[in-house]
Amino acid sequence: MKTILLVNVSPRVQGNSEVITQILAEDLKDQQVVVFTMREKDCRYCKACGACQGTAGQSCVQDDDITKLLPVIEDCDAIVVATPIYNQQVSSLAKLFIERFYPWFDFDKKGMSNTAKYGKKAALVCSFWGSPKDRVKTYADWTVSGFCQMGAEQFQTLIFNQIPNAGDVKNRPDYVEQVHQLACWLKE
Numbered sequence: 001m002k003t004i005l006l007v008n009v010s011p012r013v014q015g016n017s018e019v020i021t022q023i024l025a026e027d028l029k030d031q032q033v034v035v036f037t038m039r040e041k042d043c044r045y046c047k048a049c050g051a052c053q054g055t056a057g058q059s060c061v062q063d064d065d066i067t068k069l070l071p072v073i074e075d076c077d078a079i080v081v082a083t084p085i086y087n088q089q090v091s092s093l094a095k096l097f098i099e100r101f102y103p104w105f106d107f108d109k110k111g112m113s114n115t116a117k118y119g120k121k122a123a124l125v126c127s128f129w130g131s132p133k134d135r136v137k138t139y140a141d142w143t144v145s146g147f148c149q150m151g152a153e154q155f156q157t158l159i160f161n162q163i164p165n166a167g168d169v170k171n172r173p174d175y176v177e178q179v180h181q182l183a184c185w186l187k188e
């Protein structure tokens with residue numbers, strides 16, 4: 001059984017990222033799944049205090065829901081972040097989440113990561129309207145490659161354009177099929 005963390009970094013209720021997260025959670029219900037909906041959580045930005053640096057494990061002095069999630073991020077087999085594209089980039093919630101990977105930062109180690117568990121899978125699922133698909137793909141591939149920080153070594157991106165309204169992804173069977181395929185890859 002795999003432990004899979006699904007992170008929804010859209011502020012929109014029943015938005016496309018939420019629908020995608022729900023489809024994945026349903027497909028993965030025979031696995032150990034943790035769903036983290038950022039808009040419902042107390043999530044603070046990295047203050048760059050440096051207290052986490054130079055420690056063997058992953059600690060953070062902030063008392064919020066991301067600090068509580070750090071052991072899950074460390075121990076999971078896979079992580080999926082479902083994000084809207086805002087101003088050609090991942091959402092600010094996504095950036096806030098990714099910057100909280102700093103407790104893993106160790107410049108001298110593989111992937112610049114002090115993880116005890118390499119080989120994780122990481123996927124970034126991008127929902128958006130009309131931005132150029134190929135540009136978003138290049139950007140998403142680069143962004144998810146940075147998840148090496150928490151021990152990811154296998155990466156996927158799904159690029160879903162032309163879905164501007166909340167829940168539009170449900171009307172795109174081709175996109176829904178790609179989400180099902182992603183679930184299969186996460187279970188492998």
Ligand SMILES: Cc1cc2nc3c(=O)[nH]c(=O)nc-3n(C[C@H](O)[C@H](O)[C@H](O)COP(=O)(O)O)c2cc1C
Nearest residue numbers: 010015016017084085086087088128129130131164
């Ligand atoms: C602040 C803001 C900025 C946006 N910027 C872009 C953009 O740069 N390119 C684009 O194609 N769509 C953009 N959109 C549209 C969203 O990406 C689109 O509504 C997407 O479906 C949102 O995903 P969600 O339903 O998971 O929140 C933007 C929407 C908002 C609210």
